[in-house]
Each structure stands twice: as C-alpha cells, then as structure tokens.
Amino acid sequence: MENTPYLKTDLPSNQSVLNGKLQAKLDYIGDIQNAVATNDDRRVYELLDSQKYNTKIRQTQNAASNRALSVLVDDMQDELSHHLGQQLIQYLSEKFPFFYYEETQLGVFQLFFGNWWDRRHFGILDPLAVNFIFNDQEYEKLARAVELSEAGQRYNAQVIEDTTRANEALQQIVADQNQRDAERAQLMAQLASSEDRGGIFGNRSQNEQREVLKERLAQLDAADDKAKEVPELIAANNAQILNLSKEDTILIYEQRAISDTFGSFANFQEAVASLYETYVTYLADAQGGK
Known part of the structure; x- marks a missing residue:
C-alpha cells in the first residue's frame, strides 16, 4: 500500500x-x-x-x-452602592431635605419620610440606578391624600366619621338600658297574663301573641349582651380614630414638606423621575464636562 x-x-x-x-x-x-x-x-x-x-x-x-x-x-454591587451612596445622599439632603436614609446592610439604604415623630418607612434608595424605589402602598396613600386635600378633605376623614358614628350608636345602646328594663318588665307582665288566661290550650291568637312577646324579649336580651361589650368596642374604635388622626397629621406634614421644597406634588414627581439625569449632570458639571 x-x-x-x-x-x-x-x-x-x-x-x-x-x-x-x-x-x-x-x-x-x-x-x-x-x-x-x-x-x-x-x-x-x-x-x-x-x-x-x-x-x-x-x-x-x-x-x-x-x-x-x-x-x-x-x-461588587454592594460595595459600589455604598461608595456611590455617600456623595449621592449628600446631594439628596439638599434637594430632598425631608428624606432620611438608614444603611441597614452594606449598600442597602432604607428610605424614611420626615424627621418628625412616627415618620413613615417610604421605600429604598438605589445609588447604583440613582433611583428611589418607593413603597407602592405608602406612595399611593400620599398621592391620594394630595388629591383629597385639593378638595379640602383628609385621607381618613370618611373612616373617622363612620367610626365616630358607630361609637354614638354604641353609646345609645348603653343609654337605653333603663328603657329596655322598663320594656322588659312590661313584656314579662304581658307574657305572664297571657299564659294565665290561655293556660296550656290557649287559642292560636294567644299563642302568636306570646311568640311575639318572647321574640321581643330575646331582642332586648341581645341588646343587653351588646351593651356589656360596648366599653371594649368604643375603646377599640377610639384607638383606631387616634391612629387614623395621627396618620392624617403625618400626611399633612409630608404634603407641606413637598410643597415647601418643590411647590407642588407634580414638581416632586418630575424631580423623582429625572433624578438620574439631574444628579449625574450635576456631577459632570462639577467636574467640568460630560
């Protein structure tokens, strides 16, 4: 081969x-x-x-x-976020003076609204993206409060009004105790008289009358049972009203802080949406070019 x-x-x-x-x-x-x-x-x-x-x-x-x-x-995202967060937060302390930041772990910055008592956790600051990541529920609450304030209303006004009205109804249950006692005595007397007259074999009309009397007595007993719970129910409602009133006050503080800084909520929203551009442009201008 x-x-x-x-x-x-x-x-x-x-x-x-x-x-x-x-x-x-x-x-x-x-x-x-x-x-x-x-x-x-x-x-x-x-x-x-x-x-x-x-x-x-x-x-x-x-x-x-x-x-x-x-x-x-x-x-290296955490380390870079921490590094960038230092200068960014200095900038934000002037542009958004009502926000406060807490670094809960390296490069993770929790965002709070206000320096007043009971301030709200409002989201997270992301230095890498130069962005606020707002808590959706808290942000929507503030946006709705702004909308209602333009009509002269507070965020929790309707719930507070309804709860106050419920307390008034509960108070009335207690206030009617003497009236219920008097009515019960009268009904018991009528029931006893009806049974005496009719005996075991009373006619149909008498039986129906006794059932009506017993039903009304059961309603009075239920009202008495409800009256025993009234103090606890009113206390719970008052606690709710107090918390809602505090929340309304906080929302007013927040709206005032935004208005004092930006003039309007719309301007605030625009500043948030353009934060990357405005901040990085600020850095470029400070260093003499892009």
Missing part, C-alpha cells in the same frame, strides 16, 4: 483578538478602580452602564451597551 501522508489540522492564531479582549477587560477594571480611588462618581456611572449614561446624559441615539464589561463588577 502506497504511503499517503495524513492531513494535518492547521489552526490560525487568534492571539491578537484574545489579547485585545483580555486587555479591554483589564482596562475596564483599571478604569473602575481609578474612578473609585479619585471619587469620580460620574465616571463610575458611565462605566457601570454606558448605554444609559450616553442616552440620558449625552443624548446619544442608539447608544451601545457595555454590559459585556460591566458584568465583571456584578459581584
């Missing part, structure tokens, strides 16, 4: 491409490290999400994503 040489696999070198990609990753990490070391938060935001930065700050159309590089620092 004739010796035929075997084919050899010949792979082209891609070393230059590989080196280029590795260098890009090294450069990215170096840029992040330098930006953190020099407290250049504007640059950090650009490096974390260049597409968002270029779209919102430079107004670039169809900006490219750098996600392939930013994934390299995904395991």
Whole structure:
C-alpha cells in the first residue's frame, strides 16, 4: 500500500483578538478602580452602564451597551452602592431635605419620610440606578391624600366619621338600658297574663301573641349582651380614630414638606423621575464636562 501522508489540522492564531479582549477587560477594571480611588462618581456611572449614561446624559441615539464589561463588577454591587451612596445622599439632603436614609446592610439604604415623630418607612434608595424605589402602598396613600386635600378633605376623614358614628350608636345602646328594663318588665307582665288566661290550650291568637312577646324579649336580651361589650368596642374604635388622626397629621406634614421644597406634588414627581439625569449632570458639571 502506497504511503499517503495524513492531513494535518492547521489552526490560525487568534492571539491578537484574545489579547485585545483580555486587555479591554483589564482596562475596564483599571478604569473602575481609578474612578473609585479619585471619587469620580460620574465616571463610575458611565462605566457601570454606558448605554444609559450616553442616552440620558449625552443624548446619544442608539447608544451601545457595555454590559459585556460591566458584568465583571456584578459581584461588587454592594460595595459600589455604598461608595456611590455617600456623595449621592449628600446631594439628596439638599434637594430632598425631608428624606432620611438608614444603611441597614452594606449598600442597602432604607428610605424614611420626615424627621418628625412616627415618620413613615417610604421605600429604598438605589445609588447604583440613582433611583428611589418607593413603597407602592405608602406612595399611593400620599398621592391620594394630595388629591383629597385639593378638595379640602383628609385621607381618613370618611373612616373617622363612620367610626365616630358607630361609637354614638354604641353609646345609645348603653343609654337605653333603663328603657329596655322598663320594656322588659312590661313584656314579662304581658307574657305572664297571657299564659294565665290561655293556660296550656290557649287559642292560636294567644299563642302568636306570646311568640311575639318572647321574640321581643330575646331582642332586648341581645341588646343587653351588646351593651356589656360596648366599653371594649368604643375603646377599640377610639384607638383606631387616634391612629387614623395621627396618620392624617403625618400626611399633612409630608404634603407641606413637598410643597415647601418643590411647590407642588407634580414638581416632586418630575424631580423623582429625572433624578438620574439631574444628579449625574450635576456631577459632570462639577467636574467640568460630560
């Protein structure tokens, strides 16, 4: 058999491409490290999400994503959030002076509304996205309170009114005790008289009359049982009214704080929605360019 040489696999070198990609990753990490070391938060935001930065700050159309590089620092989110939170909170203390922040774990900032008693937990501050993540229920409560205030109403006014009316009805049950006692005595006398007249074999009309009397006596007994519960029920209703009144007061404080700072709730909403742009632009202006 004739010796035929075997084919050899010949792979082209891609070393230059590989080196280029590795260098890009090294450069990215170096840029992040330098930006953190020099407290250049504007640059950090650009490096974390260049597409968002270029779209919102430079107004670039169809900006490219750098996600392939930013994934390299995904395991440093808590540390980066803590770092960025320091300068961001200083800025927010002037722009949103009614908010207070508590770092409950590294890079996690709980958001509270107000420096007054019984202030509300209002959500979370996300320094990486430069964004308030409001508690939906609390935010909707405030928005509804603003809407009602424009009509001269308080958020809990209707519930407080209904509960007050319920207390008045409960008080009346107690106030009617003497009247019920007198009526019971009269009904008992009528029932005894009816039974004496009719005996065991009373006619149908007398039996029906006795049933009516017994039914009314049962209603009076139920009212007496209810009267025993009245103090506890009124106390619970009063506690609810007090809590709702406190909540209305807090909501008034919050609305006043927003109005004093922004002029209107609509302006506040706009400031929240554009927080990333306004803050990062502030950083860029402070450092002399975008």
